[in-house]
Amino acid sequence: MPEQNSPTQEPASAPFDRLPLSPAVLANLGQLGYLNMTPIQAASLPISLDGHDLIAQAKTGSGKTAAFGLPVLANLNVLRFGVQAMVLCPTRELADQVTQELRRLARCEDNIKILALVGGSPMRPQMISLEHGAHIVVGTPGRIMDHLQRGSLDLEALNTLVLDEADRMLDMGFYGEIFAIAKLCPKKRQTLLFSATFPAEIGELSKRFMHQPQEVKLTELHASDKIRQRFYQVEKDQRLQAVALLLNHFRPVSTLAFCNTRQQCRDLLQVLRQQGFYALALHGELEQRERDQVLIQFANRSCSVLVATDVAARGLDIDKLEAVINVDVTPDPEVYIHRIGRTGRVDQDGWALSLASENQMKRVDAIAKEIGTEVEWHPLDELEAASKKPLLPPMATLQILGGRKEKIRPGDVLGALTGEAGFTSAQVGKITVTETTTYVAVDRRIAHEAQRRLAEGKVKGKTVKVRILEVTGDAQPREAVPAVRRRDR
Numbered sequence: 001m002p003e004q005n006s007p008t009q010e011p012a013s014a015p016f017d018r019l020p021l022s023p024a025v026l027a028n029l030g031q032l033g034y035l036n037m038t039p040i041q042a043a044s045l046p047i048s049l050d051g052h053d054l055i056a057q058a059k060t061g062s063g064k065t066a067a068f069g070l071p072v073l074a075n076l077n078v079l080r081f082g083v084q085a086m087v088l089c090p091t092r093e094l095a096d097q098v099t100q101e102l103r104r105l106a107r108c109e110d111n112i113k114i115l116a117l118v119g120g121s122p123m124r125p126q127m128i129s130l131e132h133g134a135h136i137v138v139g140t141p142g143r144i145m146d147h148l149q150r151g152s153l154d155l156e157a158l159n160t161l162v163l164d165e166a167d168r169m170l171d172m173g174f175y176g177e178i179f180a181i182a183k184l185c186p187k188k189r190q191t192l193l194f195s196a197t198f199p200a201e202i203g204e205l206s207k208r209f210m211h212q213p214q215e216v217k218l219t220e221l222h223a224s225d226k227i228r229q230r231f232y233q234v235e236k237d238q239r240l241q242a243v244a245l246l247l248n249h250f251r252p253v254s255t256l257a258f259c260n261t262r263q264q265c266r267d268l269l270q271v272l273r274q275q276g277f278y279a280l281a282l283h284g285e286l287e288q289r290e291r292d293q294v295l296i297q298f299a300n301r302s303c304s305v306l307v308a309t310d311v312a313a314r315g316l317d318i319d320k321l322e323a324v325i326n327v328d329v330t331p332d333p334e335v336y337i338h339r340i341g342r343t344g345r346v347d348q349d350g351w352a353l354s355l356a357s358e359n360q361m362k363r364v365d366a367i368a369k370e371i372g373t374e375v376e377w378h379p380l381d382e383l384e385a386a387s388k389k390p391l392l393p394p395m396a397t398l399q400i401l402g403g404r405k406e407k408i409r410p411g412d413v414l415g416a417l418t419g420e421a422g423f424t425s426a427q428v429g430k431i432t433v434t435e436t437t438t439y440v441a442v443d444r445r446i447a448h449e450a451q452r453r454l455a456e457g458k459v460k461g462k463t464v465k466v467r468i469l470e471v472t473g474d475a476q477p478r479e480a481v482p483a484v485r486r487r488d489r
């Protein structure tokens with residue numbers, strides 16, 4: 001394992017109130033349920049709040065957004081117009097996630113305007129929003145460059161530049177854009193760089209535009225006791241079938257299954273669907289809209305298994321993962337650490353289950369070295385289905401045609417379902433409003449009824465079209481909620 005500062009002995013509790021934060025910010029953190037700092041926050045906030053440039057490395061899900069969000073807010077003067085902080089993110093999704101998290105962190109102060117500037121949506125509305133003024137912009141390098149070239153984004157007032165998921169941005173070939181953008185920022189500023197891994201290019205990049213950055217690295221599993229790791233030896237032709245055995249045995253509500261290749265993703269998806277699992281795949285060939293839908297369905301628990309490659313899954317913030325399955329052993333032990341970090345998050349236990357064939361034992365040894373203990377082997381034939389019933393996701397997603405453009409807000413949809421339609425709020429899950437579409441998760445058992453009632457009633461005073469979003473590919477159309485439907489009707 002590479003030498004790092006060893007934060008494994010993290011303090012039993014690291015409350016935020018030891019930091020120089022305003023009472024309003026502290027109260028808001030309490031309301032968000034952020035009782036203690038995560039290790040990366042505890043290690044980096046004293047440095048960043050003191051005004052230093054920072055390079056911070058920590059795995060996905062470790063709370064990096066607040067680690068840069070709090071210094072960004074601390075540097076902000078709400079009364080001053082003009083963009084004072086800019087966060088660069090590799091993808092639209094990540095920029096949207098960061099925007100949402102920053103808004104949550106900023107809600108203790110009135111009128112902080114945070115704007116997402118991402119590709120894939122039209123320029124005009126973004127330009128208009130910029131004209132109205134924003135304190136913080138979050139965007140993808142390509143789109144930010146575009147605004148800078150057109151003169152619609154002015155960085156004169158900027159005091160904080162953040163690079164989030166810097167390694168991923170470099171993977172995507174944004175080196176040139178990042179460098180060009182940094183050069184257009186005022187020299188006197190604070191620069192914060194966050195990354196899950198630390199390739200040589202990051203060192204290079206930072207040398208070119210950061211000012212005596214301090215480094216904080218936390219790559220080890222700080223929550224290793226919450227992640228229960230098991231290895232199973234498989235023959236090559238058993239591998240995909242073994243994933244189904246694991247699912248039936250452990251019956252996790254949400255599982256992320258990592259494949260080494262796209263072909264393996266496709267094969268696994270097919271095997272799982274044939275057996276009735278509600279599985280979706282995330283891969284590079286999806287259009288943005290399809291990708292959004294997949295993520296929404298997985299995050300709102302309408303889909304049991306998300307099959308993905310490492311590249312497709314990097315940086316996604318998905319909570320409540322009961323299990324991660326390594327369908328194949330990754331040759332890079334650091335990747336293993338990142339993968340299993342998706343489970344056993346802040347306050348929950350998780351399973352990290354790995355399938356290895358005889359010829360992959362060298363890779364397993366490398367992993368054992370990286371995690372610093374022997375891996376725990378279990379025989380495949382100890383796996384028994386814990387129930388004869390198919391593993392169904394608890395929720396189903398209704399898709400409403402109409403979104404932000406129609407001024408629909410989550411509360412309108414919740415109101416329509418719990419008002420006249422007569423459902424309880426416990427039967428309604430996550431509500432996601434996008435530009436043109438609204439997705440609402442409802443208890444699987446009421447999906448058809450909820451669809452009917454919504455379509456018959458009104459949302460925001462208007463009749464809306466509603467359909468049940470299927471967790472199946474175009475390849476094998478299938479009824480959305482078969483098992484329940486038969487039971488209920």
Ligand code: ADP
Pocket residue numbers: 033034035036037038041058059060061062063064065066101315317319346
């Ligand atoms: P990263 O960027 O490192 O992948 P995020 O910033 O997306 O991680 O945070 C992961 C999750 O942890 C988010 O749901 C966030 O709201 C939550 N979180 C962040 N900081 C804390 C904290 N101090 N206490 C509890 N939850 C936190």
Ligand code: MG
Pocket residue numbers: 061064065164315
């Ligand atoms: Mg992040």
